[in-house]
Amino acid sequence: MVDTHMKEANLKRSDEDYAMIENSTISCYDDHTRLYDTYQFAVVPGYREMLDIVAKTAARYLSMQPKILDLGCGTGNASMSILREMPSASIFLLDGSEKMICAASEKIASLNPGAILGSRVADLFRENWSEELDHEGYDCIVSTLVLEHLPFDRYKAVIRECFRILKQGGWLLASEGYSEEGSDMQEWFFQEIEERRMKLDLELSDFVAQLRNEKEMHYYTTKARKMEWWEDTGFQHINVLWQYLCLALMAGQKEI
Numbered sequence: 001m002v003d004t005h006m007k008e009a010n011l012k013r014s015d016e017d018y019a020m021i022e023n024s025t026i027s028c029y030d031d032h033t034r035l036y037d038t039y040q041f042a043v044v045p046g047y048r049e050m051l052d053i054v055a056k057t058a059a060r061y062l063s064m065q066p067k068i069l070d071l072g073c074g075t076g077n078a079s080m081s082i083l084r085e086m087p088s089a090s091i092f093l094l095d096g097s098e099k100m101i102c103a104a105s106e107k108i109a110s111l112n113p114g115a116i117l118g119s120r121v122a123d124l125f126r127e128n129w130s131e132e133l134d135h136e137g138y139d140c141i142v143s144t145l146v147l148e149h150l151p152f153d154r155y156k157a158v159i160r161e162c163f164r165i166l167k168q169g170g171w172l173l174a175s176e177g178y179s180e181e182g183s184d185m186q187e188w189f190f191q192e193i194e195e196r197r198m199k200l201d202l203e204l205s206d207f208v209a210q211l212r213n214e215k216e217m218h219y220y221t222t223k224a225r226k227m228e229w230w231e232d233t234g235f236q237h238i239n240v241l242w243q244y245l246c247l248a249l250m251a252g253q254k255e256i
Helices: 015-031 033-043 047-061 077-085 098-111 152-165 185-197 202-215 223-233
Strands: 067-071 090-095 116-121 138-144 166-177 236-244 247-253
Touching (some): 033 185, 047 138, 047 236, 047 247, 098 116, 152 223, 223 236
Parallel strands (some): 067 090, 067 138, 138 166
Antiparallel strands (some): 166 247
């Protein structure tokens, strides 16, 4: 895991560079879709609590029948948490991995089959990721442990597009990993991961951990810096609503 706080410039990347990063991260999740939930819930510190806070935040700030885009939906855990809190919500699933979308769709259909608005396989590394989404906009965009995989120039482009497709008064809720200068929170976080991994089936745990170490790309910076990027985009009422070590949930609203 590399702290890229000092690499905000990211230099100019070619399409080939993006394709390499994109394919590496997406293939990582394609390769362990079946094991994703087992690993996440058992190994990632604060993961279940993070999902609960996302759901409670959505229930507090959104109308009773919100239209939500799950950006980088994975196996649908954030959407499932929201639907347990708000059964009347409608969800559109978007992810770079078709296998993940299939897993999410099956899971959500078992809980609330009418909740899925639609789905799309799309890569956030591509400029056209938001094509075919509802032009009337969304009340909320939820993204859990996704945006941290984007180089900073792509990150800024994606949140600009999120701002555009949100309805007036809509919310962006994003949980990500962060790095803070002079803090050992990341080291502490990854130590906890290792301790939790040892309590799992080691063959399963080693497979997922090695896959992520080899293929996953992360781009960390401070919460303050990302809050500035959100503010520059036009988001208001930006706050960090929850944090566990280096993992935090940030919320921002498009002006009403």
